[in-house]
Amino acid sequence: DQQVKQNSPSLSVQEGRISILNCDYTNSMFDYFLWYKKYPAEGPTFLISISSIKDKNEDGRFTVFLNKSAKHLSLHIVPSQPGDSAVYFCAASDNAGNMLTFGGGTRLMVKP
Amino acid sequence: EAGVAQSPRYKIIEKRQSVAFWCNPISGHATLYWYQQILGQGPKLLIQFQNNGVVDDSQLPKDRFSAERLKGVDSTLKIQPAKLEDSAVYLCASSLNPAGAGSIQYFGAGTRLSVL
Numbered sequence: 001d002q003q004v005k006q007n008s009p010s011l012s013v014q015e016g017r018i019s020i021l022n023c024d025y026t027n028s029m030f031d032y033f034l035w036y037k038k039y040p041a042e043g044p045t046f047l048i049s050i051s052s053i054k055d056k057n058e059d060g061r062f063t064v065f066l067n068k069s070a071k072h073l074s075l076h077i078v079p080s081q082p083g084d085s086a087v088y089f090c091a092a093s094d095n096a097g098n099m100l101t102f103g104g105g106t107r108l109m110v111k112p
Numbered sequence: 113e114a115g116v117a118q119s120p121r122y123k124i125i126e127k128r129q130s131v132a133f134w135c136n137p138i139s140g141h142a143t144l145y146w147y148q149q150i151l152g153q154g155p156k157l158l159i160q161f162q163n164n165g166v167v168d169d170s171q172l173p174k175d176r177f178s179a180e181r182l183k184g185v186d187s188t189l190k191i192q193p194a195k196l197e198d199s200a201v202y203l204c205a206s207s208l209n210p211a212g213a214g215s216i217q218y219f220g221a222g223t224r225l226s227v228l
Contacts, residue, residue, distance in 0.1 A: 004154070034216075043116070043203055043219030044155070089154050097215045098168065100145075102154030 003027045004092050006103035013110050019077040021106050023090030026071060031095035035064060035075050038087045038105070047088070048075070052095075080110045114138065116220035118204050124226045130192035133223045137185070137206030143167075144181055145217060146189050147203040155203055161187065194227045201225070 005024045013019045023033075031052045036044035050057040050064045050073070057064050063076045077084055090103040117136040125131050137144050143162055147155035158177065160168040163184035172179070176195070181187040191198055201224050205217040 006154075009152075036219075041221065043205070043221050045219070046216045049216075091154075097209075100157060100217070102156070104152065104154050 002104070003030075004090055004101045004103040006088075006090055006106045008106050009104070010107040010109070013080045013108065015082055015110055015112050016079045019075075019080045019084065019108055019110065021075040021077075021088050021090075021108065023073050023075075023103055024071060025073075025092050027092070027099075027101075028071075029094050029099065030092035030101075032093045032097065033064070033066060033073050034091045034093075035062075036089045036091060036102075038089065044089055077108075080108075082110050082112050084108060085110050116204055116206055116218055118202075118220035118223055120223055121221065122224050122226075124228065125194055126228050127196055128193040130190065131194055131225060132188050132190045133202050133204075133225075135187045135189070135204030135220060137187070137204070138208075138218055141206035141208050141218070142184070143207045143209070143215070144187050145205040145207075146179055146187070147205065149201045149203055149222070151200070158189070191225075194225075196227050199225055199227045 034049040035047040037047045038044040048059050048062045050066050066073045087105045087107050089105045093100040145160050146158045149155045158172045159179045161181040164181045179189045201222040203222045205219045207215045207217045209215045
Protein backbone atom coordinates (compact mmCIF):
# COMPACT_ATOMS: atom_id res chain seq x y z
CA ASP A 1 0.00 0.00 0.00
CA GLN A 2 1.75 3.15 -1.24
CA GLN A 3 0.87 5.96 1.11
CA VAL A 4 2.81 8.53 -0.91
CA LYS A 5 2.54 8.39 -4.69
CA GLN A 6 4.29 10.24 -7.46
CA ASN A 7 2.39 9.16 -10.54
CA SER A 8 4.75 10.63 -13.12
CA PRO A 9 7.99 8.67 -13.28
CA SER A 10 9.56 11.27 -15.57
CA LEU A 11 9.11 14.83 -16.78
CA SER A 12 10.91 16.73 -19.53
CA VAL A 13 10.90 20.53 -19.60
CA GLN A 14 12.63 23.21 -21.65
CA GLU A 15 15.11 25.46 -19.88
CA GLY A 16 13.46 28.64 -18.60
CA ARG A 17 9.98 27.10 -18.43
CA ILE A 18 8.09 25.96 -15.35
CA SER A 19 8.47 22.41 -13.97
CA ILE A 20 5.55 21.05 -11.97
CA LEU A 21 6.02 17.84 -10.00
CA ASN A 22 3.03 16.26 -8.32
CA CYS A 23 2.53 14.07 -5.27
CA ASP A 24 -0.52 12.44 -3.70
CA TYR A 25 -0.86 10.89 -0.26
CA THR A 26 -3.48 8.78 1.46
CA ASN A 27 -2.64 8.83 5.17
CA SER A 28 -4.53 11.54 7.09
CA MET A 29 -1.91 11.35 9.85
CA PHE A 30 0.65 13.01 7.59
CA ASP A 31 1.22 16.54 8.75
CA TYR A 32 4.53 17.59 7.28
CA PHE A 33 5.72 17.29 3.71
CA LEU A 34 9.19 17.52 2.23
CA TRP A 35 10.81 17.41 -1.17
CA TYR A 36 14.24 15.89 -1.67
CA LYS A 37 16.40 16.05 -4.78
CA LYS A 38 18.76 13.26 -5.81
CA TYR A 39 21.62 13.30 -8.31
CA PRO A 40 23.10 10.00 -9.58
CA ALA A 41 25.51 8.30 -7.16
CA GLU A 42 24.61 10.76 -4.39
CA GLY A 43 22.23 10.62 -1.47
CA PRO A 44 19.00 12.67 -1.49
CA THR A 45 19.34 16.29 -0.38
CA PHE A 46 16.62 18.34 1.27
CA LEU A 47 15.01 20.94 -0.97
CA ILE A 48 11.90 22.46 0.61
CA SER A 49 9.16 21.57 3.07
CA ILE A 50 5.67 22.60 4.12
CA SER A 51 3.57 22.13 7.21
CA SER A 52 -0.09 21.22 6.94
CA ILE A 53 -1.08 24.57 8.48
CA LYS A 54 0.14 26.29 5.32
CA ASP A 55 -0.91 25.97 1.72
CA LYS A 56 2.20 27.47 0.14
CA ASN A 57 5.89 27.78 0.89
CA GLU A 58 8.38 29.53 -1.33
CA ASP A 59 12.18 29.44 -1.46
CA GLY A 60 13.75 31.20 -4.41
CA ARG A 61 12.83 29.37 -7.60
CA PHE A 62 11.08 26.59 -5.67
CA THR A 63 7.49 26.74 -4.41
CA VAL A 64 5.54 23.93 -2.79
CA PHE A 65 1.74 24.00 -2.76
CA LEU A 66 -0.38 21.86 -0.46
CA ASN A 67 -4.06 21.01 -0.98
CA LYS A 68 -4.93 19.15 2.21
CA SER A 69 -8.52 18.39 1.25
CA ALA A 70 -7.34 16.71 -1.94
CA LYS A 71 -4.32 15.16 -0.20
CA HIS A 72 -2.16 16.58 -2.98
CA LEU A 73 1.00 18.62 -3.12
CA SER A 74 3.07 19.97 -5.94
CA LEU A 75 6.53 21.42 -6.43
CA HIS A 76 6.95 24.28 -8.89
CA ILE A 77 10.37 25.23 -10.24
CA VAL A 78 10.51 28.54 -12.07
CA PRO A 79 12.53 29.09 -14.16
CA SER A 80 13.84 25.57 -14.71
CA GLN A 81 17.59 25.21 -15.25
CA PRO A 82 19.62 22.29 -16.66
CA GLY A 83 21.21 21.84 -13.22
CA ASP A 84 17.75 21.00 -11.85
CA SER A 85 17.84 17.72 -13.78
CA ALA A 86 17.60 15.07 -11.04
CA VAL A 87 15.17 12.69 -9.37
CA TYR A 88 12.75 14.45 -7.02
CA PHE A 89 11.21 12.60 -4.07
CA CYS A 90 8.17 13.71 -2.17
CA ALA A 91 8.09 12.61 1.49
CA ALA A 92 5.58 12.92 4.31
CA SER A 93 5.66 12.52 8.07
CA ASP A 94 3.40 12.97 11.06
CA ASN A 95 3.76 16.14 13.14
CA ALA A 96 6.40 14.50 15.32
CA GLY A 97 8.58 13.77 12.30
CA ASN A 98 7.85 10.06 12.55
CA MET A 99 6.62 7.70 9.85
CA LEU A 100 8.69 9.47 7.16
CA THR A 101 7.44 7.90 3.94
CA PHE A 102 8.83 8.57 0.49
CA GLY A 103 7.15 8.49 -2.90
CA GLY A 104 8.70 6.63 -5.81
CA GLY A 105 10.31 9.71 -7.33
CA THR A 106 10.00 11.72 -10.55
CA ARG A 107 12.96 12.10 -12.88
CA LEU A 108 13.11 15.68 -14.15
CA MET A 109 15.07 16.46 -17.30
CA VAL A 110 15.58 20.12 -18.17
CA LYS A 111 16.70 20.57 -21.75
CA PRO A 112 18.93 23.52 -22.70
CA GLU B 113 31.18 20.44 7.88
CA ALA B 114 31.68 16.79 6.94
CA GLY B 115 28.62 14.97 5.66
CA VAL B 116 27.31 11.49 6.39
CA ALA B 117 29.98 8.94 5.51
CA GLN B 118 29.14 5.44 4.33
CA SER B 119 31.28 2.50 3.30
CA PRO B 120 31.71 0.56 1.20
CA ARG B 121 30.24 2.31 -1.84
CA TYR B 122 29.65 -0.93 -3.70
CA LYS B 123 29.38 -4.56 -2.66
CA ILE B 124 28.74 -7.69 -4.69
CA ILE B 125 28.01 -10.93 -2.87
CA GLU B 126 26.38 -14.27 -3.57
CA LYS B 127 23.07 -15.20 -2.02
CA ARG B 128 23.28 -16.71 1.47
CA GLN B 129 26.48 -14.77 2.18
CA SER B 130 26.58 -12.09 4.86
CA VAL B 131 27.43 -8.40 4.43
CA ALA B 132 27.85 -5.37 6.65
CA PHE B 133 27.57 -1.65 5.96
CA TRP B 134 29.02 1.16 8.02
CA CYS B 135 27.77 4.69 8.62
CA ASN B 136 29.31 7.68 10.37
CA PRO B 137 26.72 10.45 10.87
CA ILE B 138 27.31 14.18 10.97
CA SER B 139 28.97 15.13 14.24
CA GLY B 140 26.44 15.98 16.92
CA HIS B 141 23.47 14.42 15.14
CA ALA B 142 21.49 12.38 17.64
CA THR B 143 19.18 10.60 15.24
CA LEU B 144 20.37 8.07 12.69
CA TYR B 145 18.35 6.26 10.04
CA TRP B 146 18.92 3.35 7.66
CA TYR B 147 16.92 3.19 4.45
CA GLN B 148 16.65 0.60 1.68
CA GLN B 149 16.11 1.96 -1.82
CA ILE B 150 15.21 -0.61 -4.45
CA LEU B 151 15.73 0.47 -8.05
CA GLY B 152 12.86 2.65 -9.27
CA GLN B 153 11.39 3.14 -5.80
CA GLY B 154 11.72 5.69 -3.04
CA PRO B 155 13.77 5.04 0.10
CA LYS B 156 12.07 2.83 2.69
CA LEU B 157 12.94 3.30 6.36
CA LEU B 158 14.43 0.18 7.92
CA ILE B 159 15.43 1.43 11.36
CA GLN B 160 15.72 4.70 13.30
CA PHE B 161 18.05 5.27 16.26
CA GLN B 162 17.90 8.05 18.83
CA ASN B 163 21.42 8.12 20.27
CA ASN B 164 22.06 4.39 20.75
CA GLY B 165 18.44 3.38 21.32
CA VAL B 166 16.06 2.05 18.67
CA VAL B 167 13.06 4.30 18.00
CA ASP B 168 11.47 2.42 15.10
CA ASP B 169 12.44 -0.88 13.52
CA SER B 170 8.97 -1.95 12.39
CA GLN B 171 10.06 -2.42 8.75
CA LEU B 172 13.35 -4.19 9.47
CA PRO B 173 13.27 -7.89 8.41
CA LYS B 174 14.63 -9.06 11.73
CA ASP B 175 15.16 -12.65 10.66
CA ARG B 176 18.07 -11.55 8.48
CA PHE B 177 18.77 -7.87 9.12
CA SER B 178 20.35 -6.41 12.25
CA ALA B 179 21.67 -2.97 13.12
CA GLU B 180 23.48 -1.40 16.01
CA ARG B 181 24.70 2.03 16.95
CA LEU B 182 27.54 1.75 19.40
CA LYS B 183 28.11 4.70 21.74
CA GLY B 184 25.44 6.67 19.90
CA VAL B 185 27.72 7.58 16.99
CA ASP B 186 28.69 5.13 14.22
CA SER B 187 26.27 2.47 13.07
CA THR B 188 26.47 -0.84 11.23
CA LEU B 189 23.75 -2.63 9.30
CA LYS B 190 24.17 -6.35 8.68
CA ILE B 191 22.40 -8.80 6.43
CA GLN B 192 22.81 -12.50 7.12
CA PRO B 193 22.06 -14.44 4.99
CA ALA B 194 21.46 -12.25 1.95
CA LYS B 195 18.72 -12.95 -0.58
CA LEU B 196 18.45 -11.85 -4.20
CA GLU B 197 15.70 -9.36 -3.28
CA ASP B 198 18.09 -7.55 -0.93
CA SER B 199 19.81 -6.00 -3.97
CA ALA B 200 19.35 -2.28 -3.40
CA VAL B 201 21.07 0.91 -2.32
CA TYR B 202 21.32 1.19 1.46
CA LEU B 203 21.20 4.80 2.60
CA CYS B 204 22.19 6.15 5.97
CA ALA B 205 20.86 9.52 7.14
CA SER B 206 21.19 11.60 10.28
CA SER B 207 19.38 14.55 11.78
CA LEU B 208 20.25 17.02 14.51
CA ASN B 209 17.04 16.97 16.44
CA PRO B 210 15.13 14.05 17.78
CA ALA B 211 12.22 13.23 15.52
CA GLY B 212 10.20 16.36 15.03
CA ALA B 213 8.40 17.99 12.19
CA GLY B 214 10.90 20.00 10.24
CA SER B 215 13.83 17.86 11.30
CA ILE B 216 15.87 17.67 8.11
CA GLN B 217 17.62 14.42 7.35
CA TYR B 218 21.05 14.50 5.74
CA PHE B 219 21.85 11.48 3.60
CA GLY B 220 25.07 9.69 2.78
CA ALA B 221 25.83 8.57 -0.78
CA GLY B 222 24.72 5.03 -0.01
CA THR B 223 26.07 1.52 -0.49
CA ARG B 224 24.95 -0.27 -3.63
CA LEU B 225 24.51 -3.98 -2.88
CA SER B 226 24.20 -6.58 -5.62
CA VAL B 227 23.26 -10.10 -4.56
CA LEU B 228 23.97 -12.71 -7.25
